[in-house]
Amino acid sequence: MAKKPQVRFRQCAKPEQGALLAAGYIDDDSADDEDCRDRRLEDFALVYLLAGGGEYEDELNGRREVAQGDVILVFPGLRHGYRRGPGKRWHECFAVFQGGIFHQLERDGLISRQATVLSPGLDPALMAGFDAVIRDHLQSRAGSDPWFAARIHLLLMEILERHRRAEDRGAGRNVIGQARALLEERLDERLDLDRLARSLGFSYENFRKLFSREIGVPPARYRLLRRIDEAKNLLVGSALSITDIAERLGYCDAYFFCRQFKQVTKQTPGGFRALFLNRAEG
Incomplete structure (x- = not known):
């Protein structure tokens, strides 16, 4: 018999003020590939994918793959759906919430229906934040307490910031x-x-x-190292004199070239060439 998805959540009546309405975990690794499409929620939702992956699509952005560490932001009234990848697990934590503060975030452009999949990565602090909210929500009788919405707001801001940093x-x-x-x-x-x-x-x-x-090094140092690398190539791969190599690499004179070469390699250009030739002959 196929293993049934594990679902743990608690749902509360919708209050007038902003609040957390439902929260929990879904862990689905059954043999059946569940296909949940053409869904619409009346409220906002966050889905944090903790393991596995699959596909997510909505009517504005089309279909895209989602994987561990991605967050799906569901908007009220937006038709959407998801499908667990063949042979993959789908383990998520989620929160369904509503309130004027979240609509204001959308009006201010901080969240957008054109950006419904965020990629903050699998972060221990985010996981702990979700877990604390879910645990308190499952144990609380006051599910309509606006304090839950405030905590979700903080989690959402952290997700957006981590997504921005990743980008x-x-x-x-x-x-x-x-x-x-x-x-x-x-x-x-x-x-x-x-x-x-x-x-x-x-x-x-x-x-x-x-x-x-x-x-690991500043731009000027990086360019210097590349010039010295090119000098090494010319020293061992050509018969050019040290003066000619210095001129080819744009040095004002051979003395300055030799000085920089030794600063980087701890050897003079002539010593570097001789060492290479001795090793080649040996």
């Missing part, structure tokens, strides 16, 4: 990829790092901090 990290990685490509170009030319930062939409100071956090 910023993704955007930051894209910017860093572009920056690295630009820093690795035309190593023989002087690069205006302030102009590069502005071309990417940053002040130089903010760009330097972001780049250093993601890569």
Whole structure:
């Protein structure tokens, strides 16, 4: 016999003021692929996917995959549905709530029907927050207490903030990829790092901090390291003199090139070339 989904929640009568109406857990790993489509709620709901995954769709945004760590934000009157992935588990915690404060969030643009799937990730603090609300709600006789709505509001704000941070990290990685490509170009030319930062939409100071956090070294240091890498390639892969290599890489003279090379590698260019040739011959 197929295992039935485990559902635990408590539902309260809808009060006039904002409140938490229902909350609980659903854990479905049955053999049957449940298909719940064409649903409409009268209220808001949050569904935090704790394990497994599947598909979610609504009438405004179409269909998309959802996975562990995603949050589905259901809006009143919005037709929607979901389907557990074949052979996958669907383990969620959820809260159904209503109140003017949440409608105001929508009017202010902080939540949107065009953004019904958020990705804060599987976060212990969020999980603990949901669990505390659900536990207190299951044990409370005062389900209409507006305090529950206030707690849901705080959880929703935390979800939105973590989602924003995740998006910023993704955007930051894209910017860093572009920056690295630009820093690795035309190593023989002087690069205006302030102009590069502005071309990417940053002040130089903010760009330097972001780049250093993601890569581990500031942009200027990164470009220097790439010049030294190219110098190493020329030292072992060509017969160019050290003066010619310095000129090819845009150094004003061989002395300054040798000085920077030794600062980075702890060897002179000539010593580096000789060591490589000795190893190759050995």
